[in-house]
Amino acid sequence: MGKLDGKVGVITGGCSGIGLATVRKFAAEGAKVVIADLDEVRGKEIADEVDGSFVRADVTDADDVAAMFAHAKETYGRIDIAFNNAGISPADDDSILKTGIDAWDRVQNVNLTSVYLCCKAVLPYMLEQGSGSIINTASFVAVMGAATSQISYTASKGGVLAMTRELGVQFARKGIRVNSLCPGPVNTPLLQELFAKDPERAARRLVHVPMGRFAEPEEIANAVAFLGSDESSFITATDFLVDGGLSNA
Ligand code: NAD
Numbered sequence: 690m691g692k693l694d695g696k697v698g699v700i701t702g703g704c705s706g707i708g709l710a711t712v713r714k715f716a717a718e719g720a721k722v723v724i725a726d727l728d729e730v731r732g733k734e735i736a737d738e739v740d741g742s743f744v745r746a747d748v749t750d751a752d753d754v755a756a757m758f759a760h761a762k763e764t765y766g767r768i769d770i771a772f773n774n775a776g777i778s779p780a781d782d783d784s785i786l787k788t789g790i791d792a793w794d795r796v797q798n799v800n801l802t803s804v805y806l807c808c809k810a811v812l813p814y815m816l817e818q819g820s821g822s823i824i825n826t827a828s829f830v831a832v833m834g835a836a837t838s839q840i841s842y843t844a845s846k847g848g849v850l851a852m853t854r855e856l857g858v859q860f861a862r863k864g865i866r867v868n869s870l871c872p873g874p875v876n877t878p879l880l881q882e883l884f885a886k887d888p889e890r891a892a893r894r895l896v897h898v899p900m901g902r903f904a905e906p907e908e909i910a911n912a913v914a915f916l917g918s919d920e921s922s923f924i925t926a927t928d929f930l931v932d933g934g935l936s937n938a
Contacts, residue, residue, distance in 0.1 A: 690719070691717065691718035691719025691720070692718045692719070692914060692915075692918040692919075692920060693715055693718035693719050693720035693770075693914060693917060693918055694718070694719035694720075695719070696719070696720045696721070696769040696770060696917065696918075697720065697721045697722075697723070697761060697765040697766070697767050697768055697769050697770070698715045698720045698721070698722050698723070698768075698769065698770035698771075698772060698917060699722075699723040699725060699757060699758060699761045699768060699770070699771050699772065699811070700712050700715070700722060700723070700724055700725065700772045700774060701725045701726070701746070701748050701757075701772065701773055701774050701775040701803070701807065702725075702726060702748075702774045702775030702776065702826075703722075703724035703725060703726050703732070703735065703774075704724065704726035704727075704728045704731045704732050704735060705726075705728075705731075705877065705878055705879075706875065706877030706878055706879055706906050707774060707826065707872065707875060707877060707906050707909045707910065707913075708724075708726070708772070708774045708775065709735065709906065710905075710906035710907045710909065710910035711772055711774070711906075711909070711910040711913045711914070712724050712735060712739055712741065713738075713739060713907075713910070714907070714910035714911065714913070714914045715739075715770075715910075715913075715914060715917070716739035716740065716741060718914050718918070720769075720770070720917075721741065721742075721764075721765045722739055722741035722742070723741065723742050723743075723744060723757065723760060723761040723764070723765070724736055724739075724741055724742070724743045724744070725743075725744045725745075725746040725748070725757045725775075726743075726745070726746070726775070727745065727746075727747060729743070729745045732744075732745065742760070742761075742764050742765075744756065744757045744760050744761075748773075748775045748799065748803035748806065748807065749798045749799055749802060749803055749806075750806075751806050751810075754803070754806045754807055754810045755810050757810075758771075758807075758810050758811050758814060762814055767814070767818060768811060768814045768815065768818075768821065769818075769820065769821060769822065769917070770821070770822050770823075770824070770917035771807060771808075771811040771815075771821070771822075771823045771824070772824045772826075772913055772917070773803065773804045773807040773808065773823065773824070773825045773826065774824075774825075774826040774870075775799065775803060776799060776800045776803075776826060776845075776879075777795075777796065777799045777800065777879070778839070778842060778879050778882065778883050779792055779795075779796050779839060779841050779842055780792065782838075783796075783838065783839040783840055783841050783842055784838040784839075784840065785840045788840060788841055792841060793840075793841045795841075796841035796842055796845050797841065797844070797845050797848070799845075800842065800845035800846065800849070801845040801846075801848040801849055801852075804825045804849050804852060804853075805852065807823075807825075808823060808825070808852070808856055808867070811823065812856075812860070812865070815860075815863075815864075815865045816860075816863060816865070818864075819863065819864045820864040820865065821864070821865045821866070822865070822866045822867075822868075822916060822917045822918075822921070823853075823856070823865065823866070823867040823868070824868055824869075824870050824913055824916045824917060824929075825849050825852070825853045825867070825868070825869050825870065826849070826869075826870050826872070827846040827847075827849040827850050827853070827869040827870065827871045827928065828842075828843075828846040828871055828872060829871050829872065829873045829874075829930065829932045829935055829936050830842065830843045830846055831843065831846035831847045831849065831850045831869075831871060831928070832850070832871060832928055832930070832936050833935075833936045849869055850869050850871075850928050853867050853868065853869040853926065853928075854869075854926045854928075856926075857925040857926025857927070858925075858926050861925055861926070866916075866921070866922075866924065866925035867925060867926065868916050868921075868924060868925060868926070868927050868929050869927065869928045869929060870909070870912065870913060870916065870929050870931065871928050871929060871930045871931065871932065871936075872904060872909050872931050872932065873898060873903070873904060873930075873931065873932025873933050873935040873936070874894055874895075874898065874903045874904065874932075874935075875903060875904040875905070875906055875908075875909055876903045876904065876905055876906065877906055880903065897935060897938055898932075898933045898934070898935045898938075899933060899934035899935065899938050900933035900934060902933070903933075904931065904932075904933060908931065909931055912929065912931045916929060
């Protein structure tokens with residue numbers, strides 16, 4: 690028996706990294722999975738692999754987001770878990786003295802506005818059911834001064850934490866739990882691209898992780914499955930840290 694037997698989960702950013710590992714974990718734990726991402730070819734391959742369903746959705750587009758949850762409801766009859774996870778790292782130098790307003794806006798749209806759109810679109814389904822678990826991906830950078838020089842990124846993730854706490858409290862008596870997932874550095878394409886631009890940064894970061902290594906995406910997916918399952922039934926409105934001790938070092 691899987692810990693997500695009978696549940697239906699929607700995962701944004703499900704074609705890569707943390708999202709992909711979570712798609713596989715959810716399927717292994719018995720959930721029906723809707724994978725949402727921009728990459729149609731990869732998305733369909735992954736859907737075939739896990740016997741799930743793929744929807745091409747840009748999470749910054751309110752119509753795409755509405756269609757994604759409508760697809761999940763029409764296909765599987767309910768929505769138990771929304772893992773609002775898609776996100777980007779800024780393309781250029783994101784220090785406050787360098788970053789421009791267009792780059793700032795882009796990061797807020799993909800990392801923060803998308804979470805607002807997803808929560809707003811999925812809550813009516815969960816309210817109707819009287820149950821649900823929403824997990825919004827933030828980051829360790831939102832809970833500590835991480836000296837990443839990534840001002841747009843850090844601010845967007847701080848917004849995710851604040852919005853999640855607010856929603857967790859607001860819907861606690863309606864059977865809906867809302868938590869932030871705060872990963873430390875995870876070995877995914879997003880991190881690899883960042884470190885490829887600035888190799889010394891990887892070494893600098895690694896020194897501060899008490900466990901002395903970065904997470905593998907599967908280790909984050911295990912935490913998401915826990916937050917989506919009934920095993921976490923008394924956990925809501927938290928900043929759920931999965932960071933190898935980094936934020937408390
Ligand atoms: P990744 O780049 O491996 O995967 C991100 C996925 O999101 C990709 O499949 C991409 O196509 C998709 N995506 C991007 N923009 C989208 C859009 N507009 N609409 C739909 N899909 C879109 O990244 P990852 O490392 O797995 O990151 C996942 C989340 O975890 C992000 O929110 C990221 O900020 C966060 N995070 C990552 C780390 C890390 O070290 N990797 C640490 C903390 C938080």
